[in-house]
Amino acid sequence: MEHLFWVLLIGAAVIWCIVIGAAVYAQKASVPDREQQARHFIVWGGAVFPTVVVGALLVWGLVILKDITPNEGDRTIRVDGERWWWRVVYDTDDGPVPTANEIRIPLGETALFKLTADDVIHSFWVPSLGGKMDMIPGRETQLALTPQKLGNWGGLCAEYCGGAHALMRFDTVVMEPDEFDAWLAAQAQPATVDPEDEGYQVFTEEGCGSCHTIRGTDSIGPVGPDLTHFASRERLGAGIYKMTPDNVSDWITDLDNMKPDIDMPSYPHINGARLEALVSFLMSLE
Amino acid sequence: MPELPEPPGDAPRVIDQGSIWILVASPSIWAAHFLISYWVAAVYCAKAPNAAPLMEPRWIAIGLGVFCCAVIAWLAWIAVKRYGGVFLIFEEITESSERGRDKFIGHVSLLLCVLSAVAIVFNIIPGLVLGEC
Numbered sequence: 001m002e003h004l005f006w007v008l009l010i011g012a013a014v015i016w017c018i019v020i021g022a023a024v025y026a027q028k029a030s031v032p033d034r035e036q037q038a039r040h041f042i043v044w045g046g047a048v049f050p051t052v053v054v055g056a057l058l059v060w061g062l063v064i065l066k067d068i069t070p071n072e073g074d075r076t077i078r079v080d081g082e083r084w085w086w087r088v089v090y091d092t093d094d095g096p097v098p099t100a101n102e103i104r105i106p107l108g109e110t111a112l113f114k115l116t117a118d119d120v121i122h123s124f125w126v127p128s129l130g131g132k133m134d135m136i137p138g139r140e141t142q143l144a145l146t147p148q149k150l151g152n153w154g155g156l157c158a159e160y161c162g163g164a165h166a167l168m169r170f171d172t173v174v175m176e177p178d179e180f181d182a183w184l185a186a187q188a189q190p191a192t193v194d195p196e197d198e199g200y201q202v203f204t205e206e207g208c209g210s211c212h213t214i215r216g217t218d219s220i221g222p223v224g225p226d227l228t229h230f231a232s233r234e235r236l237g238a239g240i241y242k243m244t245p246d247n248v249s250d251w252i253t254d255l256d257n258m259k260p261d262i263d264m265p266s267y268p269h270i271n272g273a274r275l276e277a278l279v280s281f282l283m284s285l286e
Numbered sequence: 287m288p289e290l291p292e293p294p295g296d297a298p299r300v301i302d303q304g305s306i307w308i309l310v311a312s313p314s315i316w317a318a319h320f321l322i323s324y325w326v327a328a329v330y331c332a333k334a335p336n337a338a339p340l341m342e343p344r345w346i347a348i349g350l351g352v353f354c355c356a357v358i359a360w361l362a363w364i365a366v367k368r369y370g371g372v373f374l375i376f377e378e379i380t381e382s383s384e385r386g387r388d389k390f391i392g393h394v395s396l397l398l399c400v401l402s403a404v405a406i407v408f409n410i411i412p413g414l415v416l417g418e419c
Contacts (some may be wrong), residue, residue: 026355035376040374055408059411
């Protein structure tokens with residue numbers, strides 16, 4: 001796809017030089033008056049040449065489009081756009097592995113994203129890795145990405161979807177295949193939670209489990225992001241804040257300022273030792 | 287006494303005298319092909335999982351495109367033969383006569399035929415390359 005950019009850029013520069021050169025040449029008084037040649041030049045240069053060039057670019061662009069929209073990849077990742085976060089499910093041989101707001105993919109393998117939307121139209125876009133693809137309620141769209149470089153590439157929703165649209169982001173971490181396999185195996189494990197844990201007690205008392213799932217516990221709420229390995233993510237709140245205890249604490253008590261308009265309410269009444277216990281419990285979910 | 291209109295030229299008069307039907311014909315064919323391709327593809331993609339269609343929509347669009355191009359070629363032939371149209375005009379048509387008007391209409395029709403045919407081909411290309419919903 002990078003070739004396309006350079007060919008378009010250089011081609012445009014060459015054509016621009018020819019057009020400007022012809023205009024400068026035409027301004028010269030010494031140019032002989034050869035109308036027949038001029039008309040041929042207009043027809044070939046102004047109609048035939050652009051038609052052929054545009055036709056060739058159309059075919060080339062379509063072939064690239066075909067390459068990035070195959071029906072199969074080395075692994076399938078289902079991403080569901082919700083207002084305003086991303087539900088991510090890895091399909092593995094041992095069953096689905098749910099996570100949220102962070103996508104990890106192995107270097108050099110083709111990841112096939114199956115995209116859906118829960119409520120309104122969203123658009124899945126990791127600019128550094130490839131084109132964008134709409135996520136449409138009631139339909140499944142597909143996008144294949146084959147990362148060539150290690151790193152953390154920012155992703156975002158590219159279709160306006162309401163109040164917190166600009167805060168609907170995610171990290172796309174490209175890893176070495178070995179590291180990725182280890183990461184995915186860890187994500188597939190349930191959380192190790194002591195039911196007597198003080199923080200987990202607060203979690204259940206406040207009803208967090210009716211919206212959030214922590215696999216391996218009684219909390220199986222399907223509404224919000226899966227928190228089983230919450231603290232293993234690099235960011236909080238759909239890719240917008242660093243995953244630090246302070247930010248998690250603010251997230252719980254002052255959500256209206258952290259990310260306005262979202263469905264999760266603020267819990268300003270959780271404070272002191274209870275808040276500390278809850279935050280340290282959440283930060284232990286690695 | 288008012289001046290009598292000049293006798294008509296050789297070109298056919300389908301609707302009334304001075305008709306320019308041939309000008310509108312080829313862009314209309316292009317528009318029809320574009321719309322029908324869209325409709326066929328939309329209905330196919332919405333219904334395909336539940337039905338066993340006779341053929342993929344791209345072959346309908348391509349077949350229809352070939353037919354449309356053939357009709358446009360026939361129109362171009364009329365523009366050349368009966369209107370006296372040429373692709374390149376080297377002398378301005380200034381003659382205020384039926385013959386001069388026919389030549390002008392023939393010339394414009396010929397250009398529109400080429401434009402419409404190219405547009406239909408561009409419509410078909412995605413079907414040739416992709417062919418999926």
